[in-house]
Amino acid sequence: MVDPTDSPRTSNSSSLSPPRSYLIFMRIMSKRRTWVCLFVAVYAILLSSSWNFLRSVLTWYKLQYTSSPSPSRIPAVYASVVLGAVFGAMSMVAAAAVAVPAVMVIWIAVVVLLAFFGKSRRDLVVEARKITRDVFGFVFKVLLKEGNAVAAICAVLGYFILIRKDFDSI
Numbered sequence: 001m002v003d004p005t006d007s008p009r010t011s012n013s014s015s016l017s018p019p020r021s022y023l024i025f026m027r028i029m030s031k032r033r034t035w036v037c038l039f040v041a042v043y044a045i046l047l048s049s050s051w052n053f054l055r056s057v058l059t060w061y062k063l064q065y066t067s068s069p070s071p072s073r074i075p076a077v078y079a080s081v082v083l084g085a086v087f088g089a090m091s092m093v094a095a096a097a098v099a100v101p102a103v104m105v106i107w108i109a110v111v112v113l114l115a116f117f118g119k120s121r122r123d124l125v126v127e128a129r130k131i132t133r134d135v136f137g138f139v140f141k142v143l144l145k146e147g148n149a150v151a152a153i154c155a156v157l158g159y160f161i162l163i164r165k166d167f168d169s170i
Contacts, residue, residue, distance in 0.1 A: 039097065046093065050086055057082050061162065073163070080158035088151025092143050099139055107135055 057079050064075040111128050119127065 043094075046090065050090055053086060054083060076159055076162040080155045080162060083158045084151040084153075084155025087154040088147040088149075091150040092147035095143055095146055096139075099143070103135055103139055107131060 061075050061079040107128075110131055111124065114124055114127055
């Protein structure tokens with residue numbers, strides 16, 4: 001006589017496998033071209049929104065400049081600072097998108113090398129936490145410096161372009 005508990009359970013083994021939609025999603029996301037398409041799509045959205053924001057700031061500036069009887073430099077300063085901040089933030093996002101995968105590869109390589117040199121698991125975890133903190137702190141500082149530099153350059157250039165445009169129209 002066959003005992004029902006000895007037979008393999010097919011219903012339970014099928015419940016352990018992931019759903020088909022998950023497998024399709026993972027197959028799609030494992031392709032490099034999928035990530036490239038996502039990267040391009042995100043940047044297209046960012047550029048489109050920043051372009052629309054740029055146009056709205058310039059429209060606001062034009063309205064402020066034409067509506068006042070005596071032209072003031074304050075709207076040009078405000079518009080150039082806003083434009084510099086937008087382009088600085090965009091440059092930081094672009095630099096982070098390039099830097100994060102490279103930093104992760106370096107981090108993994110360092111942790112693997114530490115493991116090969118005989119570090120215990122406990123020491124390896126402590127060292128990996130220190131490395132993570134140091135690396136991301138350094139990357140964050142560099143991103144802030146680069147973003148601030150781009151923002152300052154864009155603000156100064158934007159101010160002089162706006163002021164020159166105003167003098168050319170007089």
